[in-house]
Amino acid sequence: MKTLLSLTLNGRPRDDAVPDNMLLVDYLREVVRLTGTKIGCDGGECGCCTVLVDDRPRHACLTLAAAVQGRRVETIESLERNGRMSAIQRGFHEKLGAQCGFCTPGMVMAAEGLLRENPDPDIPAIRRGLAANICRCTGYVKIIEAVQAAAKENAA
């Protein structure tokens, strides 16, 4: 069975016929060819696939594509503005919040979701907000600094 999926993806409306059993992450990567969203585990453990659905972080690997009918989905590709990095991207870049980069798209989207909900998070709130995202490289210290830098830039 297929469903006609109508959603707003990265600010633009689109329609696609998607198989009922297709995961959002496969829809994004295989159908729309937005490969920024990563797959790092067999379901819900790592956070690499985090996207925003109506501004809230969600695992694209545990979400059926047909279940985001009519919703607003944002991926890592949506953050830059005319070739310029957004505050959270600049934070990760300048504070060295990314090393191998595999966790980064999910980490950045979780951080973006956190900052939309709480523009001025303290360190415990940042740690809680990113608890579902695993990074094998950075040790998290630089990621926390990246989020703090973005919060500061957004407030300026």
Next chain:
Amino acid sequence: MEYMPDFTLHRPKDVAEAVRLRAEEGALFVAGGTDMIVNVRRGIERPTSLVDLSAIEGLDRIERDADGLHIGAGVTLDRLATDGTIRRDFAAVAQGAAAVAGATHQRYGTLGGNLCLDTRCLFYNQSEWWRKSNDYCLKERGSVCHVAPGGKRCFAAFSGDVAPTLLVHGAEIDVVGPDGARRMKLADLYRNDGMDHLTLAPGEMIVTIHLPASEGGAPSAYEKSRIRGAIDFPLAGAAVWLRQDGGRLAALRIATTGVHTHPVLIEGLEKFAGSALDDAALDGIGETVRSQSRPMRTTTVKPWYRRRVVGALARRLTARLAGL
């Protein structure tokens, strides 16, 4: 996409339609999907259709009246964790919701899904090839329980964090099924069978969870022990609710998770009423909890440790809530 079996997805708009669709052969409910989709991907669940509850009108509402709170089964865990009334009057519930998985899971995982969470075991929550190379197990496709090979029972542990916090507040649930609606105590949702731990009849769904106002406002708390602080199912978890009267214990309720096939509302705590909660009484409370816990070798952490921890958590929370 070979890892996703073929199934039809239904997105009903109301409860009656959801229940009707669930009655079809091979149909299962999915809410947030944080447990169900993992199990589908791993070949543990092989539905021919999934009935997605996320489009049902009103299932995500929290209503308040003189009787208490009436929480839709589709309410997400982050809302339970941040709701002002819940944090103030039913603190353990907010703490339980905040202890589930990580922030992202809490943003779309639901209360209904948390209460109906499948039981968990080291030999079960694994990939298809892992389970296959172990000849599966009694709970799914196999013929032997690797935890207790002599027996014919499954000891997989119920590992939801919110159920014990609702149990200590005397929560009730509304269930709707093919034969109509009924209201029951949350405690009656569960039974002692790791293979089939819910008493729901085929096709029944939870619609509303009631928290009685009469049980609100008393001190309550939840704490769990886990391997990683960030994301992890409970090795053992305890919720405590109490009332005091002039420095003495008037009433005490404790419920546990992670140490049995179902969440357990601890029995025999009445004998501590009137106690001044000295060390001997607190030890007795911890021991009562410990003796009603039956963790088995379903996690990498040894059962004796989980039993010891669940008693210690209950003792510590009781002392803290009593202001000791």
